[in-house]
């Protein structure tokens with residue numbers, strides 16, 4: 475009986491973590507859409523050579539966002555209720571960093587993509603046996619996400635202290651926006667994944 479209870483509790487906990495994974499990933503993709511949209515608006519004026527790559531990334535993020543949105547109902551997950559943090563915050567983050575120039579754009583892209591990828595491997599490890607369908611979705615987008623990150627990192631030339639501070643600030647702003655837009659679920663998800671990998 476006790477065994478059944480423990481097993482049942484574990485199943486409920488796993489289902490909650492899976493719902494969080496979908497919610498956090500969906501929020502991340504949604505934020506990326508907003509950031510790249512704003513960066514494209516600025517780039518059309520000042521840095522047109524960046525537009526093709528950003529447009530391609532934007533299309534990828536739109537597709538990823540739909541994949542996670544479609545995966546939600548079956549996992550009793552819903553988009554975050556406070557997505558406006560991401561919506562406005564993400565747009566301004568993209569807009570302001572794009573005004574700084576190409577290096578601002580790629581620093582922001584690298585920081586955002588790194589935040590999205592940070593938990594990807596842990597998520598796969600957790601989901602492989604528990605939700606192979608969701609694991610397959612994440613696996614199917616992983617190569618594109620890595621390509622986004624590489625594209626941005628390859629274009630980052632400045633190594634100055636001011637630039638490193640800027641990158642760290644963008645990274646912090648991204649984590650903060652994800653935390654707010656998921657109402658802390660990003661931290662709870664990371665904690666559950668960490669506990670599982672021990």
Ligand SMILES: [Fe+2]
Nearest residue numbers: 503534535538
């Ligand atoms: Fe994505």
Ligand SMILES: [Fe+2]
Nearest residue numbers: 506587619622
């Ligand atoms: Fe991406």
